[in-house]
Amino acid sequence: MDERLDLGIREFNEGRYFEAHDILEDFWQGYREPDRVLLQALIHAAVGFYHLENGNLKGCRSQLSKACTKMRAYLPEHWDLLLEPLHSSMKEHVDLIEEQGHTRADSLDLPVRPQIQRGHRVAGGFLSIS
């Protein structure tokens, strides 16, 4: 896979969401395979958490919702990405924002930001490698 996927995921996992989106977007623009939708889902995820960090809860909710929708077809894993934990966390964020209202980010009780985990399939489950 393109090294920009590695770089983008690294930035995401270190909380540099704008940088993650930027790298993944550069990859997505030229990637024409059918599963480019998953790349866009990862961009939505990065932008969603970027908006959350900046207090834009409406933008966060909308972007994470789009990420969840586009990622659904690729669950539980695609390429070497273990997508189920990320998908679940994003859905949890969306649900909590909707339940608690979306006016002020600092007043919300939200879970820890998720990581994008990587791994490969082994008998009986996945072996996470990062």
Added chain:
Amino acid sequence: MATFITEECINCGACEPECPNTAIYAGGVQWEFQGATHDAISNDFYYIVPEKCTECVGHFEKEQCAAVCPVDCCVPDPNKPETEDVLYARAKQLHPDRTFAELSPATSRFRK
């Protein structure tokens, strides 16, 4: 209806060079039309000037800003509904020196 950019925009700028009508501006940048300049519609993120947007009618089969937007934040403005005829007339007005082909699925999303 004119296309508009929602607050989900992350200011990547991918849309701006794709607009055939130069209707897209960065936040805070004044927009120009017929020799006059106007205050920015948004100071925070990219915006589309409705008076210059034709939803790509006359040019392409679908809105080019939306096609390249990685976060799907270029969307039709439900508060500014416009017909294909209005948008096509605007395209001709914006580009008086250009000869436009008959509308078809290749030049209007209304025909798809």
